[in-house]
Amino acid sequence: MSNSLNAHGFQQEATASILVLVDAPQGSALRELEHMDNKGRLVIVTTHNPCPEYWEDLWSFQPAVLLVGDSLGDELHDAITRAAQGDHYRSTPGYSTVLTVPERIVLHYIARGWSLERIAEARGVSSKTVSNTITTICEKLGLSDRSAAMLYYWGRLDLLV
Incomplete structure (x- = not known):
């Protein structure tokens, strides 16, 4: 992933204003968000977890972007650019939770x-x-x-x- 991001002109910095949080292993992003102080930092979360209820829990932490599925390519590059421009959105498959x-x-x-x-x-x-x-x-x-x-x-x- 680092090489792909670098090839598109993105750099890794510990103090970056945008954090890309990859949910690997599955469940780790939720734990990170629960304990993270992300004030002043935009967070982009990407997960392969197919559970819509899990997505809702991730979204409840108000990341700038939530990407579900295979999103480590161009979609992630676009998400970084859009988050930097102030966009907040989620890209999830076309189904949602049936639970209250x-x-x-x-x-x-x-x-x-x-x-x-x-x-x-x-x-x-x-x-x-x-x-x-x-x-x-x-x-x-x-x-x-x-x-x-x-x-x-x-x-x-x-x-x-």
């Missing part, structure tokens, strides 16, 4: 490996409500259980085979 915001939050907690009790406490609801929500999430996404939901969120349903 509260369901998406519970899915995020499931992906983190949280127990029913911990999720219930964080959401201010009963464990039974969380259990029902997990059932609804799995039904909507066509998943068998919370383990499958966890793999779905991290873009690793291939591990169920």
